[in-house]
Amino acid sequence: MSGAGSALPGVPADGGPLRCREPATATVQADTEHVRVTRWDFGPGAETGWHRHGWLYVVVPVTDGTLLLELPGGGTAAAELKAGVAYTRDAGVEHNVVNAGSAPLSFVETEVKAHPG
Numbered sequence: 577m578s579g580a581g582s583a584l585p586g587v588p589a590d591g592g593p594l595r596c597r598e599p600a601t602a603t604v605q606a607d608t609e610h611v612r613v614t615r616w617d618f619g620p621g622a623e624t625g626w627h628r629h630g631w632l633y634v635v636v637p638v639t640d641g642t643l644l645l646e647l648p649g650g651g652t653a654a655a656e657l658k659a660g661v662a663y664t665r666d667a668g669v670e671h672n673v674v675n676a677g678s679a680p681l682s683f684v685e686t687e688v689k690a691h692p693g
Contacts, residue, residue: 598622599623599625600618600624600673600675602616603615611687611688613687615685617680618641618675618681618682620678621674629668629669630687633686634663634688635662635686637657637682638682638683639679639681639682640658641675641681642655643675643681644676645673646671
């Protein structure tokens, strides 16, 4: 995942409010010519940072939890995760993902490289 950049460290590129959230931890578990599998671990309030998905992806939650999805244009959405219940999204999704709960949260994301956006 890659976030939107700014010319100045710590200053959002869009001039929006400065946020000081803990970053989520991404651990790549497999990366082949066909798929990339990454485990994401979030403390309470941790975030991925803004990014756009270049490939179709499947998420399998490891823990139950609630995500806050910050969307382009300033919108937000909530997503309830249930351990072991997978969901998929098409390539092109852009967002910042935040653990909106008070407990740690984890999921495994599999990106399918054969389906670029």
